[in-house]
Amino acid sequence: MSERERTVGYSEVAEQDVRSLRTRFCRLRTGGGEPVAELEAVSFRLRFGAVAVAAEGIGGVETQPGFRRQGHMSRLLRRALDGMAQRVDVAFVSEAIEGLYEKFGFAGALAEGSLVVPVRAVESATGADLEADVPGVGDGSAADLPAMIRLYNTAHARRPWTLERQAGWNRLLPATTWKPGSRTLVLRAGGTTAGYAVLEGRAFGDPLGTVTVEELVAEDATAARLLLVALARLCWQRRLAEFTVREPADSLVGRVARGMGCAYRQSFPPSGGMMAAVLNRAALVTRLEPELRRRAAIGRGPDPLHDTAFAALLHGDLVPDDRALVRLLLGHWSAEDADAHGMPVPARHRDVCTAWFPGGGTPALPTPYAHRLDRY
Template sequence: MESPGEDRLDGMRQDTLDPAVFVTPEEDGRSTRVELFVEGRSVSRCWIVSQQIRLGRAVVRMDGIGGVGTEPAFRKRGYARRVLSAAIRAMEAGDAGLSMLYGIPNFYENFGYAQAGPEYLIEVEPSSGSGTPKRWTTRPATMADFEEIRRLYDLAIEDAIGAAVRKPNCYAWRRLQEQLQHGDVQECVLAISPSGEARGYARRAEGYWAADVLGRDNPGWRVVGEVISLDGEAARVLIDKGLARVAPLDPARHRGWLIAAPHDSAVATAAEWMGHRLRRDEKASGGSMARLLDAYRLLRDAAPELARRLSVSGCRLRRPLIVATPSAQVELSREEAGLSVRPCANAAGGIARDVWTVSGQELVRAVLGEAVPDDVCRLQRTGLTQEAAEALRAMFPRRCSHMYLPDRY
């Protein structure tokens, strides 16, 4: 028998191609368990974690993969492969255009995942305090500041790439709320402007798996889970004074603080100005990885930001541009209301079109700001008009895709 017992069938859906695998929505409303049964026992599983991430002014639906594992006695039998294959089928049948995960090396490439970009880090060594702008201060956050902290995060990620759109009841906010309610004055500090306004915060965020892994991989550094700032002055006071308040250093163990933050953020700009080191951790395999699920859904969700970039650049895109991946073709065309995104059967015949032939992996990297369209264009056999090439450069500039540590799945 390769199925769960009758008492476990409520809400479970059998995979269409693998009868030993079942898909079950969890009670949290955002995750789905995919598990393989042997003689009525769940022996291998993973979770699909549905999230929304920022792509500048657009919000993109993304399905994350987490919790991949097989019981020790059942390993080396291909069960994880079957579970992940079923998870991909479930995601492809859903609403997301993109899947992401944080994975081990030399495994997830077998399922179509590729590097999504480096880990963006900031190394901060103790300073003399010269970086603090005049009349700026820091203070511990209290429960009365909770809604303001949420507002600061939302404002700071408005133009970000890859940052999670946090719902009010998400785990990152629930946990911070619990800590503030219990009077943990070291968990979070605010940057206060001379006018008394909160303009940023630093959060210790210990105990999240992503922060723990980053600390394990970087001995000698004290990880600070999240530093958010609306401007350079707030970032400077947080770096110069706030880090020591949320995460005091042990001189025998720590040479400084390690912050995971995108290098196109106010925090990174301020840190570099103050003389601290920006670091990119590149991996040949594993780490942050992504996979295209559906080109039309991905480009449809991204359309508001792509249209904004075209408008700012002045690119006209007077004739349709076909984005041709191995699995689908999508037509992009300018309209008065913005950018029209339509699935199309093929790029032959009809009105004149430009065709951008691109792999699914390269399209995902371009959307996340981690691929250079010029390089992709040079690799394709069919040429693009200058107008189409300029439109691609405008729509897919280099950015720093980053999800903050408390949101990783």
């Protein structure tokens, strides 16, 4: 090891507001102050269903070219995770590097999904005239953000992996000459905002080849249908046959689109992508005990075996693998999925675990989903 490598030190920079999120910068530098590697620890509250817990996410991971392949990033990640474990009980990565984060206890815990909606399906299901304007639908502005935040939180309040948006949230991208910004369509009815759609912007000179909606939220099925008609009309004007909506299939918008006829495309990356790690098992499980009790009580009432099974879960006698635990808690896996992956649930706890870990997309637990406007 060279003298320069031996003098590399670690530091954390106090939290700052970055992209509407509280961010702590973790850095390695040489003794002379030369930058070696850096990452961001982003603070937020993330949902495991009806309960939101304090969490931190890793982003902005970078090693300077002259210091790569020397183990510095591993050192930085370990130091950063040690610090995170003093503040929160669970960590996340939005876009993990394949084959890297597993060694630090992370596991892939979220699938990527989107609705693909044919224009003709919308036209046929609604009888809409795609040459005519959709009543109440127009371009949105910053003044619509408070209503959009309210609609979003109401629609996704119990969805695992969802961030609860706070007052002042604004992750919409501003448009510049060479970078696409966000375009917002808003549906107004009776003097209030009844729904909105945020479209992925097009860079200057891009062909009109796709329409992609980053998120679409509506207060009821009627509002959802009107917004889908507005998007179908936009595609009709551009001579496109279909559009993509990045919303989960079990959302209100997903159910309306499925009723019209659409495809749902989902991918499960074997490594990388969106990952999670348990930092403090006992503390995390304790915070989520009300959520587990809620799941177990749906359609069954209180379970007399809950307390015994919970004690086993708390101490690691039940689901000892933390990677499997975080997948089960988030709904990425069900108890049956754990069985399929060689982690069977003991027979005495099977009924309780089946209720605790039903998997996403069930009455007890909506499908886990990370909206793109909240990724870091």
